[in-house]
Amino acid sequence: MDRSMDAPYDLAVIGGGVNGAAIARDAAGRGLSVLLLERGDLAQGTSSASTKLIHGGLRYLEHREFALVAEGLHEREILWRQAPHIIWPMRFVAPIVPEGRPWWMLRTGLWLYDRIGGRKALPPTRRVKLAGRMGLQSDIRRGYEYSDCWVDDARLVLLLARDAADRGADVRTRCAVSALRREGHLWRIETRSCEGANVFHAAMAINAAGPQVGQLLDLAHAPKPAALRQVRGSHIVVPRLHDDPRALFLQLPDGRVCFAIPWQHAFTLIGTTDGEDNADADPPHASEVEIAYLLDAVNRHFRRQLSRDDVVWTFAGVRLLADDGSGRPEAATRGYRLELDRGSDHHSAPLLSVLGGKITTHRTLAEAALERLGVMENAGWTATAPLPGGDFMPDGLDEADNLAPLEQEIRAQAQNLSRPTIHRLARAYGTEALGFVRGDMGRAIGQGFTEAELDHLITREWAQTVDDVLWRRSKLGLWFSAEEAEVLESAIRQMS
Incomplete structure (x- = not known):
């Protein structure tokens, strides 16, 4: 959905990692019109390369990061309830x-x-x-x-973006920002993608580009934080x-x-x-x-x-x-900072840059970012809303017991699937799997992966390449042979 100068977005979020996707989700749920731009694939960078923990960070206690640890520990059970299939x-x-x-x-x-x-x-x-x-x-x-x-970190990012899109956000992957400048009270955002050049406008912008935060600030001619x-x-x-x-x-x-x-x-x-x-x-x-x-x-x-x-x-x-000021990199704070640039006067379009953060605190970071921009309506709604596929309540601590009823439903819809494949589908997609599993799952591509699942990844999760499928939306790359990867690449070309 393109918008002209007459219909700008309320908020443009640049960066499709965990922080950017979480902010886009929270903002869309508050009724804002949201544009999420990612230069590559969702979770292609740091957000899929974590240690995959939802934790307070025991080692941070000795660095006296008590508030950060407490925040992370408080989030553990909130996030588990939201996405019990991937957490x-x-x-x-x-x-x-x-x-x-x-x-x-x-x-x-x-x-x-x-x-x-x-x-x-x-x-x-x-x-x-x-x-x-x-x-x-x-x-x-x-x-x-x-x-x-x-946590399955890459799938967490995908589900945050999916929920944002389901709530009206415009999510665009492989869409790199080439120019960013203020035009009156709006941001003019020029992008490049395989579909060509495009121009968007937004009243507010958030720079959630992770390690590329500084590059985006250069594009916007905004001051860079020194530290x-x-x-x-x-x-x-x-x-x-x-x-x-x-x-x-x-x-x-x-x-x-x-x-x-x-x-x-x-x-x-x-x-x-x-x-x-x-x-x-x-x-x-x-x-x-x-x-x-x-x-x-x-x-x-x-x-x-x-x-x-x-x-x-x-x-x-x-x-x-x-x-x-920590001498050792392991001692540097994992907390986040939010740097707000309002340009030459308070009437200019604001740019908020996200510095730092960790996967565990993505939800509270999103709330803090929107609060910093003055978006106060419907604050806190993400604390109780499940992510796609997570609308079932875990009965206890055992993963197998919690997934068993869902696996039975999947088996009833697709009796020819193997037990390991059914378990993988339940763990990856939760109740969303019930939307695409069926008796005929189409061509078998490899390791229990089928055309029906691939169609879901392409149409609902922005998958475009073999790496998108095998290393971010799943970890089937650990098992796929070179021949199976070639079959997958051919299937993607046919279905895209």
Whole structure:
């Protein structure tokens, strides 16, 4: 839906990561006309390269980020209720090791972690005996187990954008902003896409471009905040290290921590790093130094020793953080800042830039951004509204039990689908899966993926390429063969 000067948008949001999609959703739900622009695919950058946690951030307590941790902990159960298909509880084990924090410090931090965020349904911390369990070294004998949540980060962004579009937002992917300037009380936004050049107008603009925030400010001839830093976080994926459903919080000799998380049934996700060297690479990638660092972290804790050949996939994302003067990148605040530029006078069109933030606080960041722009109507509505597919209430902490009724409905509509495929569809789409599963799912493309699912991704989730399908809307790229990827590419061309 194009708009002329006579019908500008109320708000243009530039950047289709988690913050931009969350702001667009909140604004659309408040009745604003919203334009969301993303130069690539939704969640193509940092928002699909996270450690995939909905958490307060236990390690932030020692940096005295108490308000940030409390905000994240408060959001955990809110977000779980909104999207129980892509967000679910997970227990984390923090082993006590000689090179880590002493047991009393770890216990004190977890005592605080249990109490400052309004935990209700998630179980509290408890002591655990390890002594070789979870594949750990036999001399790692004790630890603590605590609660956080896990999220499919890329699908979270897609569902936020989907909900925004369902509420009237105009979502445009692969639509890069080429010029941005004020024209009276409006923003003139020139874009380039495969469909050609276009011009939009909006009364307000939000710069949620993540690591490209500065580039957008240059286009707008707006002042840049001086205190910014780019930090790259890298991850590796290896064959699953143990059969226990719990994740591990690993303490390292240099004072850092990393996670080893069961992932996609057959793998373990390990990360993250915090590095500023070459953090401006586009696209970002895990360096060999970082890969070796993460392998060493695992080998210090697990009996099974890994080598570079065990790494089946790597990914990296760049976080734009507010520079609070911390010498080490891991100590830099993960909080967010909102910088408002009103131009030469208070009657000019405002530009709000989002600096920092993390996936867990996307909802409260969106509320704060709209409040900063003076949008107060219907504030707080996102606290209780489910995301697409999430309109069912989890009965407890067990993912299999919560998804079982939905899986039965999917099986009733498509009896020829395999049990693993039904589980994947329920987990990825929630109740939305019932809109496209049927007896005839069309051509089988590979690994249980069919034409019916592809049609849903193209028509409802903006998928355009093989990578969109295999690495952001799913993680089927971990299993697809080269031949299956070619079949998928051909199907996309035929259906687009």
